[in-house]
Structure formats: structure tokens, C-alpha cells
Amino acid sequence: MIGYRENFPLLRRVCADHPLQYFDNAATTPKPQVVIDAVIDYYNLHNANIHRGPNFLAEEATTLYEDARLKLAEFIGAKREEIIFTSSTTASINLVARSWGEVSLKKGDVVALSRAEHHANIVPWLQLKEKIGIVIKYIEINKDGSFNSESLDKIFAQPKLRLLAITLASNVLGKYYNLKPIIKRAQSLGVFSLVDAAQGIAHQPLNVKELGADFLVFSGHKLFAPAGVGVLYGRQELLEVMPPFLGGGAMIAEVLEQSYVPAELPDKFEAGTPNIEGAIALGAAVDFIKKIGWTEIVSREKMLSDYFLQKIKALDFVQVLGGKKDRLPLFSLVLKDLHPHDVADLLGERGIIVRAGHHCAQPLHDYFQVPATLRTSLSFYNSQAEIDYFINSLKEIKALLQS
């Protein structure tokens, strides 16, 4: 089997005589050398602001930035005008809530979220509720993470349902949702959809046109790119009529003393100097994924998931949240009589990086009535040997804490 660890300089770190073992990919992925090189090259060779300045550095930087946009458009099956670079998933959702939401929604309109949402796809809508009085409803989920069909029927029966804002994959349950039929159902009722692809994007190929989503958002840093860059995909017809969100340079065609004319898409939504090197590096990350190939990524992650679930079964003090079907290699573990922060700390001493807490999904933890979990989130470059080391470490830590 080919190893992919050597692509990631971070994984050369050694902790407690053990090579760093990174099981926290759902928080942020490590960055491959090619992505880091893209950032370094931008500063060492170009370092120019984009869309201005008749010098060749500015032209190179602009070309690199716009090429990255084309790569992202191709990556998710969108048009270049439909790819807005933002600073994060959170920024993208806020943009939709403020620009589209404030104009298109009114008091009493229903926005439906799922119980599995990350806070990033809850709070902007709660803020809109405070501001204009929309109503927030939740699609309940089953124990395996799937949407409860009865609850879904109830949501779709809401006469004032205007928007479904739902996640593509749960950052706690690891469930990867088949959203196509739900979005189709929404479309048939004239209901808009926003898909939070932050967790799903790095694990399965995606085509926004096939999915049918009106908006789809994700971050670069969970996709092997740096933090501080994100993407908003919006259907062109919607983006065309939405008012600009932030005002400033780059988003205008013309500024007069008392008025302004916004720029065309996608510049209209990219006020100010963007994260140029971040966008370029995100383009490099997309190239990296393409080079490895989805077939390889999907099959390796399936193999790792199956192996992890099989190995963890042997530990009677561990319960895995969620089901077995359609899942990412992401496992939130409930540990009997062990606090996840203690375990995460001690795993860290063994060179294993994991996350503990509620993972920015309090409503979901409330539903499962667990205060906090230990989350291991793998990626295609992890290995079975790493899973073995993790399982053994977990056993040792239990013995230590309960000695």
C-alpha cells in the first residue's frame, strides 16, 4: 500500500519517540508540501495585490488567483461567476444570511436546520431571527444520524418554509448525507437550500448542479489548504440579484459622491484585498486531491472506517456515536467513566492528536445526552497501524486513570 504521510511536513514531527499521529482532520487537516509551496511562491515571487496595477507582478498574482477560482469551479461543477472566495465556511453562511436572507425572508418565514448542524450553521440564522423574526425549526435525526423522515415530513408541511440550511456531513456523527432527494423535494416546493459542505468536501466528490443546491459553502483549511480562505457557491441567478454584503474596494464598478455601482460577479462579493495566497493555495490543494484521485481517497477511507469500527468494538468502555452506513472516517467516542479531556491530553503525550468536547454542536450533544465526546477524525493518509496504536493507547490510558 502506498503511504501518503510523506506529503505532509507536519507528520515528520516526533512526539515521545513516536511519529506524530494526526487524528484531528475534522478540525483542520495538515497541509501538504505542495500547498505550503504555493504560499511561499506567492510571497517569494509575486507578492502583489490583484486586479490592479499595470505591473507584471500584479498580473501574475491576478492570474494565479483567478486560476484558483477556475480550479474550484471545476472541482464542484460550478461556473467561475458562482465561486466567491470568503474567509471561511462561517463567513460564507453569514454572507448568505445577511445578503440573501435579509432581503428574501420576512417575519414568520421558516428556516429549517438539521439537529446535526455545527454552530456555524445555527447562529447566523438565530441572529437573523433576532433581527427580522424568522422562525427556526430543526429536522430531528435518528440515532444513526440519518434524518428522521417523520420530522422531515413535518418540516416540509410548514407553509412558510423558505430555506433548508443543512449539513452535508455531521462533524460529530460522521454521517454523510444523501441530500439530493431532500433538495429535490425542497425545489418542488419552491424552497431554497444551503448546504454546509465544510465536513463533507474532503471525503467525496461533489457536483453542485447534480446536488441541486442553491448555495454551498466550505472552508479551505479542512481541505488541505490554509485557514482564512473559504468558498461560497451560489446559483448565478441568485447571486446576481443579491445585494453586496461588504462594501469597499474591488467590489465596485464605479463610485460617485452619493452612490456606487457594484461590480459584476464574482467581484461584487469580494470587497477589500482578499486572502490571495490562501485562494491560490486552495487551488493547489484541489490539484493535490485530483492527483491522488477520488477513487483512491474514497476506498482508503472506507477501509480505515471499517477497520476502526471493527477494532473499537473490542473495547467495552467505548461507545461510538452514529451508525455504520455512509460515514466519514470520523468517530465520536463516549468513554465510560473517563473524561474525554483527560484522555485527549494523555493521547497527546503519546503523539496522538484528537479532539475532545462538544465540537461546536451543542444541540446535537443535548439530543444524545452526552456532555462531551472524544473525537477521532481520520483522512485517507492515515493507516491501520495508526489505528492499532490508538486502540492500544486508549487501553493503557484507561488503566492509568482508573488505577
Added chain:
Amino acid sequence: MDIYARNILDHYQRPRHRRKLSDADASFRELNRSCGDDMTVFVKMKGDIIKEISFEGNGCAISVATISILSEELVGKTKAELLAMDLPDLQELLGIHISTRRSKCALIGLRALQRAVTSLENKS
């Protein structure tokens, strides 16, 4: 390994004064949603002096051990002494270095105690 020193593990596995004080003068519940820690403390006073401390709730080894140690160490101290305490004092009591990421764990019990006695002040 030093933060899971014998002393800490001992207090975590056999916490002192983990019970409700029915005749407490003050109590306070402190939650840390991001950790899942939930701690209620009970304080009994004699004038300005702390007479007894107990606690109920759940937390990690650091938070449970800290409140357990505090429930022993603070008896006989004054309200003012309790209110003046902060992270460095806990480091000293626990005899370990507490990293930034675990400081909330150590502080949850202390903050609950401080809020409990402050509420007492407001009442009187």
C-alpha cells in the same frame, strides 16, 4: 505525565467531600459547556471564616482533583483569601504546571466557590 501525578489521580479517584451540604450558607453551580463539566459547590461559613466545603458534579481529572483539594485546603481561610486566589495559587496547591488548555479545568471549582461566597455578600 506530571499533570496526572499520583496526588491528582488520588483526588480524582477518591474525591474528598463529594456530597451535598444541606445546611450550606451558599452554593453555586458552574458549567463549562465546552468541556461538559458541571460542578455545584456548597460552602458553610462561620462569620468570615470558611468552615466547610463540599461539591457535586462531574468533570475531568484536573477539575475534580482541584475542587477536592480546595475542599480540604480552604477550610479555616477567610472569604477575602478565597476571593484573592487565582491560577498561580492553584498551580502551587496542585504542585503541577497547568497548561493554558487545561486552566479552565482547574479554575471551574475555584470560580464556583468565589461566586458562591460573593452571592453571600450580596445577600447580607
